[in-house]
Amino acid sequence: MSASVSGAIPSVPEQAGGERHASWLELFFDLIAVAGVGQLAHLLRTGPSWAASGEYVLLFVAFWFAWIMSTMYGNVAGQRTRIVAVVAAMLGMAVMAAAVPGIRDSDQKARAFALAYIVVRLIASRVWSGRRQVVADLPVIQLGAGLTPWLVSLWVHGDARLWLWAAGLVIDMAVMVRVSRETLRAEIDQKWAQAEGRLERRLEQEGCRGSAALPPEEARLRADRARRRMRRKPEVVVADTSHLAERLGLFVLITLGEGMVQSVDAASEETWTRGLRIVAFGVFVLMVLIWSLALRTGTYGLPLLAPRALPVRLVLSLHCVFACAVAALAAALGRAVTEADEVMERPGRLLLAGVLALILLVAVVCALVSGCGPGWTAAALGPAFVPAGVLALGGGPGDGRDLGTGVLVALAVSALAWPVAWRALRPGVFAAQEERAS
Known part of the structure; x- marks a missing residue:
């Protein structure tokens, strides 16, 4: 069965009990995890020092975050997973894996690693914003405060760059631990209510200014069109x-x-x-x-x-x-x-x-x-x-x-x-x- 024109994965028959298993696309994506884990493990092979151990932990957590974001996309999207998004993330992780050896001594490799990580994060954020969905079980996809230090690190050199990466990962890990499903829903509801309130105030002001120029029926139709143009409220989704x-x-x-x-x-x-x-x-x-x-x-x-x-x-x-x-x-x-x-x-x-x-x-x-x-x-x-x-x-x-x-x-x-x-x-x-x- 061939893939659809939209680039989503083709339909795969379920098992007799209806249980879902990893698709061929997901198993293919995991090949980059094999390469990445191998490169990271070699950092400790020659004799781990405190510096080498810290570097290993830092790079492993970054690679794991990149992997779990794409994995969660396939988990929730299911058969609607877009092949292009997964393959693009796979390419970014391949760059990350290739940049691991000698990353502390090479500005080129360090910048490539950071840029690839940023791109993978942006791909993950983009696919969910396009679907108007928020992943409750991995809130760091939408709450991207931890990405800011990575962006700054593109213009920083030496060990300061690694400390910025560490700060970004600590922020992401703290968000993942502290932000619950209920907290995320409450925040979305609050932001949506505020957006609706701003729209109503704007429509009311426009109505007052144009009351003398527009008939009441036309003013009402314009307000209805403005409300319809407002994007639908994001849906909170959870993992399978x-x-x-x-x-x-x-x-x-x-x-x-x-x-x-x-x-x-x-x-x-x-x-x-x-x-x-x-x-x-x-x-x-x-x-x-x-x-x-x-x-x-x-x-x-x-x-x-x-x-x-x-x-x-x-x-x-x-x-x-x-x-x-x-x-x-x-x-x-x-x-x-x-x-x-x-x-x-x-x-x-x-x-x-x-x-x-x-x-x-x-x-x-x-x-x-x-x-x-x-x-x-x-x-x-x-x-x-x-x-x-x-x-x-x-x-x-x-x-x-x-x-x-x-x-x-x-x-x-x-x-x-x-x-x-x-x-x-x-x-x-x-x-x-x-x-x-x-």
Whole structure:
């Protein structure tokens, strides 16, 4: 079936149960996420410093915002999604991904990254303003205060540019967390009432000035035409949560795939010693555990999160943090395979410990908001922080407390194996929720 003249995606038959899944256009769009995550993960591969870690987080959040805005468009618009808009956003994100290597040292790349981000944001804003719709679950699409620092950064150089980007992203994240669906509706109603009031006052003034020149019937017809010309009130729309859960899960799967790619790539360049085989197997098990924790025991690609436990805008905030941590883990695992027969250097060890702790913290938040209770959450996740702490505090070269890379990977495996096993053996609130859903 060919696309319509308007450029909307062709109609796709639904599944037997009417459940909607990702379209071919959405899956094609996700290819740029694969490229972007790969470029971002490489920022940490050579030895993360505080500066490199900050740069990674900054660029990842910007890339994620660009991805989620186009994803939300396809989610809400459905079969009316315009191919041109999605492909244009994909091109902008391709420029962002290509600009990542060496972005701090190149004004050309930094300006290209900022300009591409601005264009993707404007495309997202334009498609919704044209539809006269406001997305309640992602208010930053229409509330573009966070875009101002990015515009200013086009004329700024050096680290000041990165600080402006960070300020813009902090504003956007704060808007996403604080602006609820009810707040957005109230603001739209207020602005619309004010616009109607201004129109009525203008018509009244024009009527008074022209009362002597125009017959009453003609004056009334002119006022009616002016009211009809006033654009219709924006409609507040919400996400298709089942489809969004699949899309967010696919993004987490992409970040896991980058971990596989970096590990396999590292293993292909090393001699296959006994130590490498042990570490490579441990890395594979670690990937399986994250997949199980995030995609089998949670929803929206978030570990231990029950459906409808949080508003979508808060789910998106947590998803950004979790996906950022998993993508950083890809770099740590590639480094672990490279140093399989050695003592992992302190930067790599701290990176591995940090991203594991962040993954576990997100799981704690998701379990608590899902109604698991403090007791179940502490038992399921508390012990997992112990090996993560040992990873962070373990020895380094020359201090007499050296831990080999194989031991560090084994500690990481044990950290994630515990909550996965606990969830399987003591399902707690999840069993009741699954029973109600069935």
